[in-house]
Amino acid sequence: MTVPACKKDSDRRIKKFHRQEVGHSARDILSDKDYKSISVEIIFMSGFRPTDQAIENLKQLITSTCNKPDGIRLVFKEITAQGKTSYSIDDVKTLENNHREEFTYKKDLAVCFLFLDGPSNENQGSSMVLGHAYYNTSMVIYEKSLQDNSGGFGEPELYKLETTVMNHEFGHILGLVNLGSAMYNLHQDAAHGSHCDNSNCLMHWEVETGSIFSNLVGNSPIPVFDQNCLRDLHENGGK
Ligand SMILES: [Zn+2]
Numbered sequence: 001m002t003v004p005a006c007k008k009d010s011d012r013r014i015k016k017f018h019r020q021e022v023g024h025s026a027r028d029i030l031s032d033k034d035y036k037s038i039s040v041e042i043i044f045m046s047g048f049r050p051t052d053q054a055i056e057n058l059k060q061l062i063t064s065t066c067n068k069p070d071g072i073r074l075v076f077k078e079i080t081a082q083g084k085t086s087y088s089i090d091d092v093k094t095l096e097n098n099h100r101e102e103f104t105y106k107k108d109l110a111v112c113f114l115f116l117d118g119p120s121n122e123n124q125g126s127s128m129v130l131g132h133a134y135y136n137t138s139m140v141i142y143e144k145s146l147q148d149n150s151g152g153f154g155e156p157e158l159y160k161l162e163t164t165v166m167n168h169e170f171g172h173i174l175g176l177v178n179l180g181s182a183m184y185n186l187h188q189d190a191a192h193g194s195h196c197d198n199s200n201c202l203m204h205w206e207v208e209t210g211s212i213f214s215n216l217v218g219n220s221p222i223p224v225f226d227q228n229c230l231r232d233l234h235e236n237g238g239k
């Protein structure tokens with residue numbers, strides 16, 4: 001005789017799936033073996049919704065790297081801006097706990113982005129953290145820092161900054177670099193954690209810091225995955 005799991009048990013299991021370390025679900029996100037579609041929940045504080053163009057660029061990145069024959073679903077959720085001076089990762093985790101509604105279910109894998117009205121508490125002077133992947137399906141973007149450093153003279157356009165940081169954090173949950181997706185060629189810049197040694201690659205460590213601002217000005221292209229990163233995604237279940 002089988003005993004059906006009660007609602008509480010299944011809730012707990014769903015939450016547990018989303019409380020693994022970054023890179024843990026890389027293969028699930030990349031391949032179509034267990035999950036045929038992906039839901040992207042965009043939780044943003046009022047006034048800090050990412051631009052449509054950046055969302056479109058993220059969709060393109062997912063389409064070009066992940067095998068999801070049933071497609072990509074976007075869910076937007078606006079929440080009250082908190083007005084805090086800065087946010088710690090614990091603050092971010094609490095916000096996710098309170099507001100996230102999309103969880104992996106049957107053949108659909110869910111990931112979430114939070115867009116905040118304040119900076120990271122890890123900023124020190126000119127050294128800034130613009131985004132962070134902190135669980136296997138969870139990412140935060142310090143949208144206020146992006147807004148504050150874009151659109152002016154000598155500054156990049158906002159959508160370019162958003163695209164760069166969102167795609168970089170998504171690269172981490174895809175297991176880059178050496179973070180759940182095994183390296184085909186050695187290209188990890190271990191001195192800077194799970195990043196790529198190619199300074200032109202989307203997964204270079206400077207991409208999620210303030211150093212990226214000057215690199216995106218004018219007609220400078222938005223960074224993309226280099227050959228080594230693309231190869232890793234392909235070898236670990238991706239396109
Ligand atoms: Zn990074």
Ligand SMILES: [Zn+2]
Nearest residue numbers: 196201226229
């Ligand atoms: Zn790379």
